Amino acid sequence: METGNGDRFEICPQQIYAALFLMLFTVAAPLGLAWAQEAPAGAATEYRDILPGILGSRNLIWIIAQQHLLLAGFVLGVPIFAWVCEIVGVRTRDPRYDTLAKEFTKLLTSAYATTALFGGILLFLLLGLYPKLMVYLTDVFFPSFIVYSVLFLLETATLYLYWYGWDTMQGGKKGLHLFLGFLLNVFAFFIMIVPNSWATFQASPVVITESNMWARAWAATWNPTWWPVNVHRLIANVVLGGFICGAYAGLKYLMAQNQAERVHYDWMGYVGNFIGVFGMLPLPFAGYWLMREIYQYNQQMGITLMGGFLSWLFILQAILIGILFLGANYYFWLGIMYRIPGSEAKYRKPIMAMLVILLVCLGVWMTPHSLVASLEEARKMGGTHHPLLGVFGVMSAKMTVVNVMILVTFMSFVMYWRAGKQETATWAKAAKIGQGVILGVATIVVVVLGVWGYFVPAITRINFFSTTQVLVVLFVLLTITPLTALVLKSAKTTTDMVWGIMPPRAAYALVLNAVMVILLMTLMGYARSSSRVHWHVYGVMQDTSPYAYSPALGYAAAFM
Amino acid sequence: MTEVQLLQTIGLSVLGLGGAILLFVKARFVRVVAFVSIVLGGFTLVALSIPQMASLPPAVEKFDVASIKDKKDLAAIGQKIFFGKGQCALCHTIGTGEGRCPDLKGVGAKLTRGFLYESLTQPQAYIYKDYEHVGQPKFFPAKMPYINKKPIALSNNEILAVIAFLQNMSGEAVTIELSEIEAPGPASTAKKGEL
Numbered sequence: 001m002e003t004g005n006g007d008r009f010e011i012c013p014q015q016i017y018a019a020l021f022l023m024l025f026t027v028a029a030p031l032g033l034a035w036a037q038e039a040p041a042g043a044a045t046e047y048r049d050i051l052p053g054i055l056g057s058r059n060l061i062w063i064i065a066q067q068h069l070l071l072a073g074f075v076l077g078v079p080i081f082a083w084v085c086e087i088v089g090v091r092t093r094d095p096r097y098d099t100l101a102k103e104f105t106k107l108l109t110s111a112y113a114t115t116a117l118f119g120g121i122l123l124f125l126l127l128g129l130y131p132k133l134m135v136y137l138t139d140v141f142f143p144s145f146i147v148y149s150v151l152f153l154l155e156t157a158t159l160y161l162y163w164y165g166w167d168t169m170q171g172g173k174k175g176l177h178l179f180l181g182f183l184l185n186v187f188a189f190f191i192m193i194v195p196n197s198w199a200t201f202q203a204s205p206v207v208i209t210e211s212n213m214w215a216r217a218w219a220a221t222w223n224p225t226w227w228p229v230n231v232h233r234l235i236a237n238v239v240l241g242g243f244i245c246g247a248y249a250g251l252k253y254l255m256a257q258n259q260a261e262r263v264h265y266d267w268m269g270y271v272g273n274f275i276g277v278f279g280m281l282p283l284p285f286a287g288y289w290l291m292r293e294i295y296q297y298n299q300q301m302g303i304t305l306m307g308g309f310l311s312w313l314f315i316l317q318a319i320l321i322g323i324l325f326l327g328a329n330y331y332f333w334l335g336i337m338y339r340i341p342g343s344e345a346k347y348r349k350p351i352m353a354m355l356v357i358l359l360v361c362l363g364v365w366m367t368p369h370s371l372v373a374s375l376e377e378a379r380k381m382g383g384t385h386h387p388l389l390g391v392f393g394v395m396s397a398k399m400t401v402v403n404v405m406i407l408v409t410f411m412s413f414v415m416y417w418r419a420g421k422q423e424t425a426t427w428a429k430a431a432k433i434g435q436g437v438i439l440g441v442a443t444i445v446v447v448v449l450g451v452w453g454y455f456v457p458a459i460t461r462i463n464f465f466s467t468t469q470v471l472v473v474l475f476v477l478l479t480i481t482p483l484t485a486l487v488l489k490s491a492k493t494t495t496d497m498v499w500g501i502m503p504p505r506a507a508y509a510l511v512l513n514a515v516m517v518i519l520l521m522t523l524m525g526y527a528r529s530s531s532r533v534h535w536h537v538y539g540v541m542q543d544t545s546p547y548a549y550s551p552a553l554g555y556a557a558a559f560m
Numbered sequence: 561m562t563e564v565q566l567l568q569t570i571g572l573s574v575l576g577l578g579g580a581i582l583l584f585v586k587a588r589f590v591r592v593v594a595f596v597s598i599v600l601g602g603f604t605l606v607a608l609s610i611p612q613m614a615s616l617p618p619a620v621e622k623f624d625v626a627s628i629k630d631k632k633d634l635a636a637i638g639q640k641i642f643f644g645k646g647q648c649a650l651c652h653t654i655g656t657g658e659g660r661c662p663d664l665k666g667v668g669a670k671l672t673r674g675f676l677y678e679s680l681t682q683p684q685a686y687i688y689k690d691y692e693h694v695g696q697p698k699f700f701p702a703k704m705p706y707i708n709k710k711p712i713a714l715s716n717n718e719i720l721a722v723i724a725f726l727q728n729m730s731g732e733a734v735t736i737e738l739s740e741i742e743a744p745g746p747a748s749t750a751k752k753g754e755l
Contacts, residue, residue: 207651207712209705254588309613316607508595515599534617539647543617550615557607558567 058547068118077241083181239279246272250510262500322362361401400450420495575601638725668730
């Protein structure tokens with residue numbers, strides 16, 4: 001279908017999926033509606049169930065909330081880099097960036113409607129299936145519901161102005177269009193943090209004193225995990241958006257009909273992967289901060305997550321993130337090999353070394369603290385902790401390998417950046433030596449602190465050693481990046497990048513990365529929800545429904 | 561067939577179907593879908609291979625007046641309310657001193673029951689010096705809520721039980737008499753809010 005401005009209006013798969021689900025739901029739901037807890041006459045209904053034994057209210061909410069959150073993460077992450085691409089296009093006067101930004105925004109508009117659709121379904125289902133909880137949350141948060149509605153209106157209006165005004169606001173009106181993009185991101189940010197307050201309040205409620213409704217809502221909003229989750233989600237949304245756009249480009253690349261399309265989607269895939277990696281590097285730091293706040297808020301909740309029934313979840317998380325790191329690096333390496341002819345011989349050995357380091361780090365990261373062992377095996381090992389592998393199962397080892405993996409991935413990117421270029425600056429050699437020293441010293445510091453961490457009290461390791469490791473890696477990122485940019489500013493290109501000749505496996509790597517990110521988000525959503533155990537609002541409102549339990553990981557994974 | 565076995569079978573089938581499509585089908589979009597199926601099937605199988613533990617809720621505790629035989633029973637109920645419905649442990653610690661609000665170790669010995677009652681129902685009436693935040697400002701300086709009002713809304717019986725718990729855990733004799741506990745129902749004529 002053609003729209004007025006010449007763009008094709010496409011129905012995306014998510015919309016078809018949502019529509020099909022809605023049809024199924026409309027037909028099936030009334031048939032299976034049941035009351036889980038019959039309320040006595042005159043008393044309010046606390047829960048309703050739907051298709052009990054087949055689906056159940058909790059599972060239905062799980063499905064819809066997961067869809068809504070994934071789409072919302074995409075919708076809130078994409079405007080950030082679409083806007084940045086547009087700015088780059090204006091500054092470099094390269095029309096490719098403007099086209100790319102527009103293509104990102106096109107994905108955004110189709111996903112936006114589906115997000116809102118799932119949001120609406122989620123709200124209706126929550127009101128119907130969990131009335132007790134919703135009455136409580138409405139009592140606490142009603143003012144922020146109003147704020148959210150206003151923000152949603154503003155975001156919708158801005159998005160449509162931004163999208164439909166793209167072609168009209170070129171040339172002299174480009175500044176206005178950029179301002180709309182800025183507003184879009186501001187509203188998107190607040191749209192994200194307002195519902196975050198509802199969800200984080202459920203996990204880390206603060207005691208609310210009796211006062212006016214705005215003061216109560218604000219007190220509940222400013223709860224201990226609100227900002228850690230805001231920061232973590234903001235970065236994660238960029239990562240999700242980047243990798244999803246990368247996968248979209250990968251799919252389009254595989255299905256391209258001509259070389260021009262292959263060139264375009266190869267480049268788009270590269271940008272998507274770059275954005276994903278760019279966000280992925282600081283993400284573990286944000287996750288670390290969140291876990292730290294959870295421990296400080298309630299040690300029991302922290303233990304449930306890291307040492308209790310959810311501890312194995314973090315082994316799964318390690319596998320997923322490890323594959324994501326490998327996938328992102330693999331894509332960079334393929335780029336060096338194919339897009340920059342003649343560089344294969346030069347970079348083969350460093351790539352092999354990086355691969356070995358990443359695999360070793362992944363092996364350490366996914367080593368569980370205690371092993372599943374038979375009685376006889378446990379007796380031979382002297383307990384459930386393996387005498388050698390058990391050493392790698394603790395946080396000190398895991399923090400170290402995560403930081404090393406970040407460093408390796410960063411160096412993959414720098415290597416790709418420098419490939420096919422010859423530095424001409426007189427100080428280039430000194431700069432490269434300096435970069436090598438920074439990287440070498442940083443790696444040694446990270447490893448030494450990791451080993452030292454075994455011999456100090458946990459609180460010292462958590463408060464000082466781990467944070468120093470993080471700061472050291474951030475220092476590397478913040479020094480080598482500008483230094484490389486400066487060196488390459490005057491460099492001459494020896495081999496031009498050739499776009500559109502990547503092998504199909506590069507596109508599959510992009511798809512794999514997107515699947516990994518989606519699985520990670522759904523897995524951590526399960527962790528966040530399960531960490532509240534049998535509470536709707538932790539320590540405040542108990543879940544007394546038949547679904548007040550957290551299912552085992554295998555069931556959860558199959559469900560995801 | 562157990563639930564795990566059923567899920568394993570499904571995971572394996574998805575994985576196998578994906579593999580077969582990759583081997584025999586040329587259509588690119590279908591091949592990408594098959595690739596994703598293999599990844600998802602593999603993920604499910606890995607998740608099913610690790611220890612399967614579910615988290616079950618504890619049994620529901622009710623304030624059953626008839627079950628209170630002595631003051632220790634009352635204190636035990638108070639303890640459950642302290643760590644549950646009363647939400648006291650969200651901020652207060654007992655002995656560890658790492659909470660967001662004052663540690664309550666020995667509070668039942670330091671303060672009278674009247675003072676404790678007032679602290680719970682009129683928390684701003686008198687701020688005890690030790691309870692003011694000192695040193696670095698706390699990130700979340702929680703204000704003591706009215707325990708007898710929403711959202712916590714403990715009943716008079718429940719507040720008395722909490723006081724009994726605080727006294728008992730401080731090594732003091734419990735001064736709440738069982739006769740002060742109101743029987744459930746509208747017939748109760750005991751005056752609330754007075755001690």
